[in-house]
Amino acid sequence: MTARAFAAIVETRLFAGRRVTIAACAAAALVGVLQPRGIEAPLFFCSFAGIAMAMVQSPGRYAHLDLCEQSAPLFGRELARAKALVPCLVATLATLCYGVGALAGGASWGAAPRLSMALAATLAATLTALSASVRRGSARSLYVLLSAAVACAAYALATIGAAAEAAFCASAAFVALRQYGETLARYDPV
Amino acid sequence: MVLLRMRAAGFDGAGASVGPLTLDVRAGERAALTFPTAAQASLAAKLAAGIVKATFGSVAVDDFDTRVQSAHCKRAAAFVGHDPLSPPHFDFERYVLYRAALWNVDPAHALATAQLAMERLEGVHEAFAYPLAAALISNPKLLVLDRPPAVYAQQIVDAAGPRAMLTTHGGARDAAAFDDAAVWDRTPA
Numbered sequence: 001m002t003a004r005a006f007a008a009i010v011e012t013r014l015f016a017g018r019r020v021t022i023a024a025c026a027a028a029a030l031v032g033v034l035q036p037r038g039i040e041a042p043l044f045f046c047s048f049a050g051i052a053m054a055m056v057q058s059p060g061r062y063a064h065l066d067l068c069e070q071s072a073p074l075f076g077r078e079l080a081r082a083k084a085l086v087p088c089l090v091a092t093l094a095t096l097c098y099g100v101g102a103l104a105g106g107a108s109w110g111a112a113p114r115l116s117m118a119l120a121a122t123l124a125a126t127l128t129a130l131s132a133s134v135r136r137g138s139a140r141s142l143y144v145l146l147s148a149a150v151a152c153a154a155y156a157l158a159t160i161g162a163a164a165e166a167a168f169c170a171s172a173a174f175v176a177l178r179q180y181g182e183t184l185a186r187y188d189p190v
Numbered sequence: 191m192v193l194l195r196m197r198a199a200g201f202d203g204a205g206a207s208v209g210p211l212t213l214d215v216r217a218g219e220r221a222a223l224t225f226p227t228a229a230q231a232s233l234a235a236k237l238a239a240g241i242v243k244a245t246f247g248s249v250a251v252d253d254f255d256t257r258v259q260s261a262h263c264k265r266a267a268a269f270v271g272h273d274p275l276s277p278p279h280f281d282f283e284r285y286v287l288y289r290a291a292l293w294n295v296d297p298a299h300a301l302a303t304a305q306l307a308m309e310r311l312e313g314v315h316e317a318f319a320y321p322l323a324a325a326l327i328s329n330p331k332l333l334v335l336d337r338p339p340a341v342y343a344q345q346i347v348d349a350a351g352p353r354a355m356l357t358t359h360g361g362a363r364d365a366a367a368f369d370d371a372a373v374w375d376r377t378p379a
Contacts, residue, residue, distance in 0.1 A: 008291030071269040072292035073261040
């Protein structure tokens with residue numbers, strides 16, 4: 001896949017989902033103002049926003065974009081990387097908006113490391129949820145539960161240490177992205 | 191040269207099935223396939239364009255197997271879906287440039303080709319015309335249309351030009367409209 005195709009997919013999907021993005025960012029900023037301290041609020045809320053944004057990429061929501069991408073000469077794994085970037089960007093933006101809200105709510109700049117830990121958990125949960133977006137029924141529910149479990153596990157590790165949490169999130173995100181790529185490569189849009 | 195070769199090909203799974211289909215479409219030829227349901231017509235078009243992989247039989251586009259060389263197949267065959275384009279893609283230039291990026295076509299060339307196709311599609315509603323015009327920017331050898339509107343049959347045939355074309359239909363009446371509009375031509379493009 002060319003960088004141009006990659007950028008076109010990301011840009012078009014971000015444009016198509018701009019209203020959801022704005023809503024997620026506004027909600028994250030509000031949560032930041034209301035609960036500016038601690039890691040729980042940004043980690044769980046932004047993970048939730050990321051999971052929701054991943055589910056928005058489900059087939060049928062932007063049916064014409066799906067069809068254009070599926071009929072284009074692209075490989076499933078390449079397409080997976082481009083599509084995965086969209087909810088990750090939105091989740092990152094929501095986390096940053098939470099940070100801005102938290103600063104407005106009285107948090108200090110010292111909260112930045114906690115925010116980066118929350119961001120790592122958010123990205124891992126978002127990438128895990130992407131596999132749910134191309135499944136149906138109980139498999140879909142299980143993947144959503146798995147992504148919630150990833151966020152919970154990241155939180156548990158964050159209370160132990162940042163390095164353990166970062167290592168777990170990086171591993172979970174890598175496996176989730178590979179799994180999503182394999183799924184898209186085999187996916188039949190029936 | 192056979193551009194589309196289907197041999198007892200079909201799909202069965204995910205609550206949908208179609209086939210077995212056996213068909214050859216050569217360069218410059220047009221074929222219309224009629225199915226009892228719209229879902230089967232849509233599935234057959236996606237099979238022929240390499241978007242859905244056959245679960246039995248074989249489908250080859252430009253001699254590439256759709257199961258193992260789907261990216262090559264998608265360079266040779268352009269697919270136009272049934273559903274009209276909906277916002278936010280009603281900006282013609284933006285839409286054509288998006289498609290040009292996916293097919294790695296030069297933006298200026300893509301816009302010129304799509305504009306030419308739009309001239310041939312005069313009278314066709316933009317929601318139907320844009321996807322067809324954009325499908326032609328990569329100069330495909332084969333055009334696969336999923337249940338194209340019968341009312342625009344003549345314009346669609348004009349826009350497709352001499353390239354091979356396969357249309358699928360959910361009823362015989364729509365297919366007949368395309369037969370009426372078509373000139374059966376076996377001359378290679």
